[in-house]
Amino acid sequence: MSRRILNLAGFVACAGLMAYALYAQYELMLAPCPLCIFQRVAVIALGLVFLLAFIHHPFGWGRQVYALLVLTAAGSGAFVAGRHVWLQNLPSDQVPSCGPGLGFMLEAFPALEVLQMVLTGSGECASVDWSLLGLSMPAWVLIAIGVLGVFGVLNNLRR
Numbered sequence: 001m002s003r004r005i006l007n008l009a010g011f012v013a014c015a016g017l018m019a020y021a022l023y024a025q026y027e028l029m030l031a032p033c034p035l036c037i038f039q040r041v042a043v044i045a046l047g048l049v050f051l052l053a054f055i056h057h058p059f060g061w062g063r064q065v066y067a068l069l070v071l072t073a074a075g076s077g078a079f080v081a082g083r084h085v086w087l088q089n090l091p092s093d094q095v096p097s098c099g100p101g102l103g104f105m106l107e108a109f110p111a112l113e114v115l116q117m118v119l120t121g122s123g124e125c126a127s128v129d130w131s132l133l134g135l136s137m138p139a140w141v142l143i144a145i146g147v148l149g150v151f152g153v154l155n156n157l158r159r
Contacts, residue, residue, distance in 0.1 A: 003063075006155045007054040010070075010148055014047030017144055024130065024137070033125040035084040039141050042077025046148060049073050053156060067156040074149025081145060084138035087126045 021040055024030045032040070053066040128136045135143075 003155055003158060004054055004057045007050045007057075007066075007152075010050035010152050010155070011047050011054060013144075013148055014043050014050060017043050017141070018047070028130070030129050030137075035080055035087070035125045035138070038080045039077055039084065039138065039145075042073055042080060043141070043145065046070065046073040046077060046145065046152070050152060063156045067153045070149060070152035070156060074145050074152065077145040078142055078149065081138045081142035084125060085136065085142055088128050088136055088138065090126060
């Protein structure tokens with residue numbers, strides 16, 4: 001299959017992940033925590049890279065640029081999802097207390113401080129409200145974004 005069609009497939013997979021995230025939020029009433037929102041941003045960024053690679057369909061060094069962009073977006077998402085899974089698996093006495101919402105933090109603090117506070121996590125990020133086959137939603141996001149990242153890098157590096 002062509003590199004172009006596979007990039008479109010990567011975009012469709014990211015759109016599917018976002019569609020389920022919105023379904024879980026608005027139909028299942030699972031409010032996203034700050035780490036969930038950052039994972040969504042990473043999935044959207046990864047999807048946009050796939051879409052741009054599909055539209056542009058580069059040759060030569062352009063393929064390597066898209067592979068690097070896929071690696072960056074997927075790596076960022078995997079980092080945040082991995083941190084979220086780690087928080088969810090902490091013993092209950094080590095879970096940080098709940099903090100303010102992301103909206104308040106963005107209004108009240110500088111961006112780098114917000115990023116630090118979100119990655120530190122809070123009690124709301126440690127709760128598991130949904131699971132499938134014993135894995136929480138952040139664990140599934142970690143798996144999905146890892147697979148999509150490897151797929152995207154390999155696809156865009158091939159001739």
